Amino acid sequence: MMKKLTIFITVFTIGTTGFSQSIDKIINVTEVERVERVLSADDMQGRKPFTPGIDKAAAFIADEFKKAGLKPVDKNSYLQSFNMLRIKFVSAKGTLNGKAVEERDILALSDKPVLTITESAQYQKVQVSKDSLYPVYMRLSSTPGNYLLVVDTSARNLFNNLRRRSTLFAPASSIVGLLTTEDPATYSIEYNQEVTAMPLNNVVGILPGKGKKKEEYVIFSGHYDHLGIGRPNAAGDSIYNGANDDAAGTTAVIMLAHYFAKQKNNERTIVFAAFTAEESGGFGSQHFSRQFEPDKVMAMFNIEMIGTDSKWGNNSAYITGYEKTDMGKILEKNLEGSNFKFYPDPYPDQQLFYRSDNATLARLGVPAHTISTSKMDSEKTYHTQEDEIETLDLKNMTEIIKAIALSSTSIVAGKDTPSRVEASALKR
Structure with a gap:
């Protein structure tokens, strides 16, 4: 039977349920700095996908998960492997309502070298405007199925941007786009491309639930990729170390893995995930997310850029989409009486x-x-070579990780279940 304990930590005192290990012994500045320093080191080469640096980072994260005692995502490895596809346009032609379609007015996102689409094919037709093109495209690109996007010509610039960007992706769907002023009653399109598979890895560890709710999941995540090596800046530095973005979030995930593994009484199964290819379009998290039945996931704590203080100063962070569920309220309840405060996204x-x-x-x-402290209107080192460990407030970052650990305990323990995101809240 779980009993109520009082845990004392550096900044605040909180009553929690069933988690008995002293948090300071597990999550402390020394350990946070150790992990952060490895992930953001120059020899990680900026952790860009398809480089030796990101493979080295993945091996380090996997080793930390193993040391924590997590189970691997499969029987033999903490690496969740998948392919991204590099595509090279070859040719496109087609007709729409009996009239020829210009090659530049056709785009495709598919793992097939040759696409033949007619009104009799199994493609769901979706009308999109200038305002809806990007959100609809992003939603459908991660939703399995075949889709024909009918794009209004007012969106030509955005359409052209998508054509240029659609060269590297993780397959979940086949999308064909037509730029037109007409509603296609009849159409015939042939699209040809070269397709090359490019292997990538998320790093995933699992702490199985101990009770009746072990089939329910709580996820702690962050992305471990960054921008790699670019042109030298004025100081001659060419490495985008990504200390805050997002070695900080990945460090938090590792610390939380060590912490919860030592508690040994999580009712729900906890999944710890370090995603790849976030900077390329969120492909790692898209692949990871497709492995779950959504109804079985009770909460996801994604952690992004917590190495600098928030606009409210120390002992604070914000939650994106705060108003869309009551998860933030649950976290605040578990932090009552403390010096720490979660805020809505500013x-x-x-x-x-x-x-x-x-x-x-x-x-x-x-x-x-997503939990973050990044001042998105004034974060000076964002996506620059200056995003290095020396710019981080490691003490404050440590307290943020502790706050996430303690505020999430009632959800991990199966005592609280956040409300779901309503479909109406997702319309953009």
Whole structure:
């Protein structure tokens, strides 16, 4: 039978349920710095996909999960492997309502070298406007199926951008886009491309649930990829170390894995995930998310850029999509009496809820949120070579990780279940 304990930590005192190990012994500045320093080191080469640096980072994360005592995602490995596809356009031709379609007015996102689409093929037709093109495209690209996007000509610039960007992706669907002012009653399209498989890995460890709710999941995640090596800056530094973005979030996931593994009484199964290819379009989290039945995922804590203080200063962080579920309220309840405060996202115009690795599961109704402290209107080192460990407040970052650990305990223990994201809240 679980009993109520009082846990004392550096910044605050919180009553929690069933978690008895002293958090300071597991999550402390020394350990946080150790992990963060490895992940953001120059020899990780900026952790860009398809480089030796990201493979080295994946091996380090997998070793940390093993040391924590997590089970691997499959029998033999903590690596969740999948392929991204590099595609090279060859040719396209077609007719629409009996008239020829220009090659530039056709795009495709598919793993097939040759696509032949007619009105008799099994493609769901979706009308999109200039305002809806990007959100619809992103949603459908991670939703299995075959889709024909009929794109209004007012979206030509956005359409052209998609054609240029659709060269590297993880297959979940086949999408063909037509730029037109007409509603296609009859059409025939042939699209040819070269397709090359490019292997990538998420790193995933599992802590099985101990009770009747072991078939329910709580996810802690962050992305471990970054931008690699680019042109030298004024100081001659060419490595994008990504200390805050998002070695900080990955460090948090590793610390939380060590912490919860030592508690040994999680009612729900906890999944710890480090995603690849977030900077390339969120492909790692999309693949990961498709492995779950959404109804079985009770909560997702995605952690992104927590190495600098928030706009409110120390002992604070914000939750994207705060208003879409009551998860934030649950976390606040578990932190009552402490010095730490979670706030709603202060940058709603930037649509952060839809831009990070929580988005795929959130669109399926999961209370999946990103926790961050990044000042998105003034984060000086964002996507620069200056994003190095020396710019981080490691003490404050440690307290944020502790706050996530303690505020999530009632969800992990199966005592609280956040409300779901309603479909109406996902319309953009």
